[in-house]
């Protein structure tokens with residue numbers, strides 16, 4: 307069974323084959339899905355020698371939420387919103403609550419999640435453990451910066467409330483710590499005030515990478531949310547041509563009279579379900595080149611003030627359930643890196659390498675990050691981040707990604723732990739200067755190595 311959210315009740319303890327969203331590197335673990343914190347404590351106490359890791363909705367692309375031969379605790383039954391203060395916009399929720407649930411709860415009172423990744427099908431626990439970022443990183447930082455406290459079940463079975471203000475060391479090891487400091491049971495999330503559930507969007511089509519970078523830089527402070535979708539196969543004078551969408555939540559006055567009647571309406575829908583029988587090789591340099599050409603030409607050269615739904619603007623891929631199957635049985639590898647401002651040439655070189663290799667990334671996204679935070683392993687730093695996804699069986703992919711690793715490292719950048727499935731341990735250590743502090747804290751907190759995942763074993767986290 308892969309990526310079906312398994313098992314009701316905490317007692318089931320079946321052997322299950324798991325992958326991440328990229329559907330590469332399946333491994334088998336004992337999986338349980340506790341329904342309350344006591345059952346989580348029991349599962350942790352009964353951890354086998356290969357240890358335990360939490361799993362939310364399995365949307366990390368890699369094997370961060372897998373544990374070959376060990377225990378995986380799925381949190382999706384810990385899905386209660388414990389309290390919601392509609393005046394202050396603070397939601398206290400169990401860690402398996404999804405961002406979609408938070409939106410359904412908050413929006414009627416005018417509150418939206420502070421940070422949303424490109425899918426709302428992630429849990430609060432997963433959002434904190436990866437310290438996820440969204441299109442508003444330059445303005446709002448990453449998810450953990452909006453979490454006043456969390457309740458953590460430590461590897462020794464003790465439960466502790468961890469607030470950034472009181473215990474910054476443990477808090478900032480847990481935020482971005484990929485589940486390796488313990489199992490989060492609950493968290494408080496400070497939501498963001500909005501007047502409507504629609505976004506007022508400006509769209510611009512750029513001719514090349516220079517124009518893309520210049521536009522994003524010039525408009526950084528003009529919009530709360532911003533992202534560029536790139537044509538990764540364009541080359542020469544068209545290298546890095548993009549469609550950039552930027553926006554902010556609309557005011558009621560921006561809406562047509564019909565929408566103004568219910569300005570906070572939010573009806574999440576999934577229109578299609580991708581079947582599990584896509585032929586291998588469907589996503590290739592020819593189909594991606596065609597799709598990119600069509601999508602680039604369809605975009606307006608410049609359009610202002612278009613009103614879009616939350617789904618269209620933030621989560622276009624959520625419209626198709628299981629869209630990851632489109633890559634066929636070989637799955638796909640996400641590669642996301644950040645390089646500091648000043649290293650724009652690395653973005654250019656990467657795009658040159660990718661288009662020269664004819665490596666077909668179906669979804670290629672560039673954005674600017676604002677300041678980083680205290681997370682020992684948090685990904686964002688001030689700079690440019692480029693996310694790519696390639697069919698895992700793309701010829702020459704390993705060599706291409708090795709070259710990108712070297713460029714990113716030389717530029718002082720890093721890859722994202724929620725996505726990486728192949729970087730060597732020494733390369734990762736060179737990219738994350740605070741990894742040693744993280745390892746030190748883990749050695750003190752978890753001397754027996756109870757918390758473990760396929761990712762932590764590969765990278766020695």
Ligand SMILES: Cc1cc2nc3c(=O)[nH]c(=O)nc-3n(C[C@H](O)[C@H](O)[C@H](O)COP(=O)(O)OP(=O)(O)OC[C@H]3O[C@@H](n4cnc5c(N)ncnc54)[C@H](O)[C@@H]3O)c2cc1C
Pocket residue numbers: 327359360361362363364365366367370371381401402422423424425427428429430431432433435436437438439440441483484485486488489490491623724
């Ligand atoms: C379509 C798509 C778009 C995406 N866009 C973005 C984006 O824009 N920005 C971004 O930052 N990320 C993005 N992601 C990645 C995603 O947001 C993260 O991987 C997130 O961590 C997934 O949450 P999850 O609930 O599915 O967690 P899982 O994938 O199940 O687990 C992820 C990590 O969280 C840990 N974890 C989960 N729950 C707990 C818990 N209760 N206690 C302790 N540890 C826990 C796991 O051990 C694991 O290490 C995207 C993913 C997809 C599929």
